[in-house]
Amino acid sequence: MTSEHPYPAAFRSGDLVSVSGRLGVTETGELVPGGFDAECVQAFDNLDAALKSVGANRADVVKVVAYLTDIADRPGLNAVYERFFAEPRPARTCVGVASLPYGAVVEVEALARDV
Secondary structure, eight states: OOOSSSSOSEEEETTEEEEEEEESBOTTSOBOSSHHHHHHHHHHHHHHHHHHHTTOOGGGEEEEEEEESSGGGHHHHHHHHHHHSOSSOOEEEEEEOSOOGGGOSEEEEEEEEOO
8 A cells, every 4th residue: 555645754864863744643644633732732742653663752853843824823832842842842943834734733843863
């Protein structure tokens, strides 16, 4: 069976790990119910799984980019971010976008260095 996506969830090149955008979807590809808060938690859980798939973990993350369809959700993103990452937290950029795949409201990608 061919994947719908022509790219991996995460890609390792030496000690550099790049994680493709992760949405708040279940293993079956459906958005989790509950709106922004539920999707955001699931997106970070999916980020965690992608990191683990190439032998990295959240402590290796050095940069995160988050895409929000409503920039007013930034405080909610911050709350999840603070729970997900221990100090010192990685750098982060937050970008407001018009839309995301599958009607999602949040997507996160990351760059990690696993030494």
